[in-house]
Structure formats: C-alpha cells, structure tokens
Amino acid sequence: MTDAASTHMAPLEAHWGGGAAPFGATWQKTMMWIFIVTDGLLFSGLLSGYGFLRQAAGVWPHQSQVFSIPFIALMTFILITSSMTMGTAVTAARLGDRRKALHNLLFTIVGGAAFLSCQAYEWSHFIHEGARLNHNPWGVPQFAASFFVLTGFHGSHVFSGLVILIITAIRWAMGKTPAQGVEMAGLYWHFVDLVWVFIFTLFYLL
C-alpha cells in the first residue's frame, strides 16, 4: 500500500477496526437497528409478493366493499397514538421521570391490546364471511391469502411487541431495567407502527 493510501485508510481503520462505535450508538442500539432492517426486509418481501399477486390476478376486489375502512382507520389511530405514548415513555425514562415513563408504557400496552382486539374482530368477521387461505366469496383467491399473510405477520409482531412492553413495564416498575431498555422496546414498537403505515396504504387504500 502506498503512503497516500495508508494515510487515507488510517482514520477508516480507527473508525471501523473494532473498539469504536462507528454509528455513534451503543452496541445494543446498533444491533436493534440491524434487526429492524432485516425484519423490514421480511415485510418488504411480503409486500412485493402481494404486489406481484395483485398484478398477476388482473382483477382485485375493491377494499371498501369488503372491509369497513372507518374501522381500519380507527385501528390506525390507535397504533399512531400508542406510538406517541411510547415516544413519551422513552424520553421520560431518559430524563429520569420514572412515574411518567411507567404511565406512558401502560398507555402503550392498552393501545397495543386494543389494536390486537380490533384485528381479532376483523379476522373473525372476515372468516365468518367465508374467507379462507385458498378461496373467498370475492372471486380472487389471492385476495384473502394476501390479507391473512400480511395482517397475520404484522399482528404477530404486535403481539410480540406487546409481550416485550409488558415485561419492560414490569421490570421498569421494579427498577431492574435501565432507560436504554425502554428505548429498545420503543424502537421495536415504532417499527410495528411503521410497517402498518405501508400495509394500511398498499393493502387497504390502493
């Protein structure tokens, strides 16, 4: 390697050669972000698959004739509101306001439980109308399959997020979780909200 090249590489190596934090974040936060990227790619694959199926089918039922869009809007409102309370909990935890952090964690848990209840109601209603993975009354088999796979994967993420939040709230109340623990739980919860933004638009509105 020439002198010029080695001079150029020196700061790069100091930055990425280990023992440093190239992203300016703790390893926990860096790993959480890497997990979020990989999980985001899972949903990216699912949504691309849905786009493929929809285009290949040619015809597609109009969503407003199948779903209650105001009800889906209510679910969106619940999830966005729970993200707001989660953000408040993270900041309160960082500032050392334990009471405010706990209250907002509990609000978030209530929001998550309400969202899951709405989703369970929507699924039961959809199944009651005759929707199955391989057929449905609206004539395009891929329609119900896309619905079950997309909302099912998202719902499973909401459920696991809810479990993480309950554990975090209990540990936070006992003083066993640092502020960073609340922040990690918050990152995951916001990711769940982020995914819903795409599902809501691409599956329910378009």
Place this chain on the structure above:
Amino acid sequence: METTGNPYRVYRVTWVILLIITVAMLLAEKFHLPHIFLVLFLCAFMMVKATMIAGNFMHLRFERRNLAVMVAAGILLTSLTLFAFITPESHHVRKLSAPPELPTATEGAHEK
C-alpha cells in the same frame, strides 16, 4: 436529542400531523382523482408518514447520518429492486393464466 423547550412536544406535533395525513389519505378517494394521481398521492403521503415515524418517533434524525443511511437505503433500495424485478414477471403470469381466445365464427368457417 433536542434539550431545549418541552421534550415531549415533538411527539404530540408528530402525532397530530400523522393523524391529519391519515384523514387526508382516507378522503382522497372522494375527490375522484385519476387513478395514477391517487396512487402517487397515497404513496407520497405514505412515505411522509414513514419518514416522520422513523425520524421523530425512532429518533433517526438525531442519530449519525451513516446509521440513517444504512437503515433507509438498506430497506428502500432492496424493496425497490425486488419490486422492479418481479413486476414484469407478474404481467407474464397474467398473460399465461388468461383464458385462450376462442376462434371467431369466420375463422372457424375458413378452417372447414
């Protein structure tokens, strides 16, 4: 992170903007826009919402730029590449699954 002023204000403001955008998206269909404009409108607002959630709720705009670029480019570029490669294939599948065209009466007579 911002330390001046009310530290919780950013979440409330973001929440209000997200709700306004969501209502605008729900009402968009009522205006009977051409389909392509409706799709562009909804996709643009979807991206604005995603950016606000990632930036303000997940604090990505307060993180180092290389972390934000890794997340945004990692997910967006992969998604766009994936979609760009499989979309043309869906048209091919649609053509294959379409019922074969029946011969017209004149063609049938010609064969006889």
